[in-house]
Amino acid sequence: MTMPASAPAGGIDVQVHPSRAAMGRAAASVVAAKLRRLLQDGGSARMIFAAAPSQAEMLDALVAEPGIDWGRVTAFHMDEYIGLAPDAPTRFALWLRRQLFDRLPFGAVHLIDPGETPAAAAAEYARVLAQAPIDIVCLGIGVNGHLAFNDPPVADLTDPLDVKVVELDAVCRQQQVDDGCFPGLADVPTHAITLTVPRLLRADRLVCVVPGAAKREAVRRALNDRIGAACPATALRRHPAVTLFLDPESNPHG
Template sequence: MELVITDNAAEAGVLAGRIMADHVRRGARAIGLATGSSPLGAYRELIRQYRDEGLSFAGVQAYLLDEYIGLPVGHPQSYRQFIRDEFTSHVDFDDASVHSPDGNATDIPAAAAEYERGIAKNGPVSVQILGIGANGHIGFNEPGSSLRSRTRVKTLTPKTRADNARFFEDDLSQVPTHVLTQGLGTISDADHLLMVATGSGKADAVAAAVEGPVSAFCPASILQMHPHVTVIVDPEAAAKLQAVEYYRFAVANKPSWQSF
């Protein structure tokens, strides 16, 4: 695991976008996309490179981490719509190449299994961008999730629903209780995991994920078991880490041949 502390949140997003762009330029068959505020800076950098530097997503498949169950297609808070609004509609991604779990399927378990088959067929996912919840969740794998889980239904914690109410006019009753999410095992199949966390509200979760024990209580701690992980944080999100000086030293002394 490599931990990079940037000077600010904007730099974190730019670096994450550059890492994702490198994978695309090297011929990635598929990339993994996440929603929420954490990856927005990366998406802005990818859009910039598409417009200014000729970066193309033609032929690339994209797989979303999760989707609410029961929101109608096109709902402004559905994650498929979020990704389209914030990223894929601004570049040359074909809509048919952007895949999300089907939260409106008649048979939800069957839809989860079909999503797994799609990733296996079109993958591997070259790089998966991730955020982290204040309780340590990645995707919607809440504390207590199996470390080897696959795409499945999850029940959101009251805290997660409350945190997300701001996207639903601060009306908790509008926030779905259930989601379809890639499991921790599914996420771990990606070649490169790229987690972005900014702000003091993520400091405890980052410390638990990076320096704490590997535990289902902090789902993001599964990153410690992966062979290629980059964690990008701003100083506020790094505030609870114990080995800050070492992380800074390691990045400053990276071998010239070693990429992120």
Template sequence: MVAATNFFHVDHLSVQIYQSEADMAKDVAAIVRKYLQSVLEKQETAAVLLATGNSQLKFLDALIALGGVDWSRIILFHLDEYLGITADHPASFRRYLRELVEKRVMPQQFHYIEGDTLQPLAECDRYTKLLQAQPIDLCFLGIGENGHLAFNDPSVANFQDPYSIKLVKLDPLNRQQQVNTGQFPDIDSVPGYAFTVTLPLICAARKILCLAPTQRKAEIVKQMLQGPVSVNCPASILRQQPQATLFLDSHSASLLDF
């Protein structure tokens, strides 16, 4: 296990900083393995809510390579999906998770959000019932450059959201971020709407692990930890979650005044 170089709390949120993203990925993988093993000692299955994006890549590789998780007892969900793109679209989160996770670990079940549905409100209802059928034991998160968690952008984030999953319009900064990370060739190619699991559903998870490495995240990490808890930075809600840990590398933590 690779030790964090710094550890502290901001309100109720635990924060761990590592020298590199690779060190962070290895340590989080070890933490996840130990936690899932402990959950499966107490119950038959564990429900895990997965994030996507570049922040998860090294971690997912490290977790799968580490072994020691009985994936046949794991039920997987994911946080979000674009509306109107097929499951084999290069930017589809279903494709990302099928290739990077499902095909490699063969979980008991993987419940996907059907982004190309012709009835998006019915899809919200279907996925809500699946999410509510079993408490989420573990939720992985990344942080968007506008502070979003999943597709809870500042313009649509609601700390008291009555829904478990909803359809939202993506703001321009979010859509540009998808271009910046290489998911789409230009902003006009990015879908205007997406499904997202809501902030209360995320915060109801029994354990939350948020990974936010690289210099691109430094400014929003500073705002998240040193600004007010507000929907203007949706990720700041994690400061009210004692079951949550934020993992940073030296680059994403570089602007912090701690």
């Protein structure tokens, strides 16, 4: 069961599915169809993935999709904490390896490694991203309306940078605790490397997966509020090819 709705501004295609599992399967189907088109006749694809529990159902379903030559797909991710040990299980790179990158034979996977000089690492990641266009971004929306780690109210929707070091706001950090990723707020890093909003929006296709009651207000704001830094997800309405996948709990019209 799919109940499409339309955003009051912009061209976001909103789909509400009857469960998180159904939502994940529907989103994975859209991603897989786009990949098959890109890869036909010897083509290739470049993708960016979010690392968050909200993406788990979609990633599981994507792993099961048939008929994709993953050896011609290059993968990136959109953010990473600064200050965690290289083997910390809460690092986004390791989460994505467990959920996706180690489960499929990608042609290349580029992981963000902040190292000792995060600003230099951000600049190098931006350089690799810029080597060719990005075809697909699989992303979510934070409870504070963030995209990647571009938090309100300091997110720059016209940022001249593609990747940068940012300070995380308290709501964003608390979400990581509420999601079960860290035992307490003091354990959540205060800074991260993130792809910027303009970098994400330059991709050809955006697939945004946002389940759960905690995200309902952020979804409502993304679809209705004035486009701006107070809710960075409103910037999605500037993109010509976005599909927003919701479950009943995240549906603001449910």
